[in-house]
Amino acid sequence: MLPSPLPFCRLKRVQAGADLRYAVPMYEDLPKAEFAFPGPLRDKLIAAILNGSKTSTTGLKQDYTIEGTELESPGERSVVIDSAERPVAVIELEEIAECTVGDIDLRHAIDEGEGYKSVEQWRAGHERFWHSAEYREFAGDPNFTIDDDTVAVTQRFRVVEKLEDGVREAAEAGDTWAMVALADLLGERYEGTDREEQAASEAREWYEKAAKNGDTEAMAVLGTALLFEGEAEEAEPWLKRAVANGHVEAMAELGNVYDYLGDKEQALHWYRKAADLGSHAGKDNLTALTRELQGQAHG
Secondary structure, eight states, X not given: OOOOSSTTTTOBOOOTTOOTTSOGGGGGGSOEEOOSSTTHHHHHHHHHHHTTOOOEEEEEHHHHHHHTOOOOOTTOEEEEEOTTSOEEEEEEEEEEEEEEGGGOOHHHHHHTOSOOOSHXXXXXXXXXXXXXXXXXXXXXXXXXXXXXXOEEEEEEEEEEEEOHHHHHHHHHTTOHHHHHXXXXXXXXXXXXXXXXXXXXXXXXXXXXXXXXXXXXHHHHHHHHHHHHTTOHHHHHHHHHHHHHTTOHHHHHHHHHHHHHHTOHHHHHHXXXXXXXXXXXXXXXXXXXXXXXHHHHHHO
């Protein structure tokens, strides 16, 4: 997941105190926030925004010069657009600052929600973007290259509202990221309402569709849900697929499957693997099952 070449470049001030959570039609009057270029990269970025893992982004100061715009101010809002120009969320700018590319810190890199574990990873990923043919065409320089002194603009934002209609349209059009986002949204929005049961059922259907399309997170969520419903044998293959794709928490859930089915040896194996990779659930379950087995041995 990489930054937008046009970060919030068309933002404009909205009326103070406006709360878009209860006035969603107002998004039609907001400027667009287009992350990266249309295509798979934008889809990944939007998915990260909607699931809450992406709360920051980085652009270059020259983007503003190219577009003839000024830097934005905290409090300004925009509507996030997917690759098909569908509005999927309203976001609000919380912080904005200028710095050099060489000054980006680890916190910002992590908060971009793109899986970076070091500033070096962040730099390598962003160099691929800023040195791409698409960005160089946008910049009007076929040889454009960044260095430590290139001036960047960092931004931190929050999601004000997820726009169900746009996300649903994208999901129904077959976009896997939107299937997961819609399932998440249904669970969040209708919990505790008279639509909760219906929404939960629909969410499961969307998770299953996304899982069948190869989405690892959906596989893990679906497997966990099936186990919660007592369908351990149905949960097992989905969790195994998620584990095969490197999903750590799915390892802990797979341990739960085997614990439920009575295979304590396999349960310990997967709890231990999850714990070794940093899963708190794996560590806690490993400790609990180990104590349980020790108690049985001494009983």
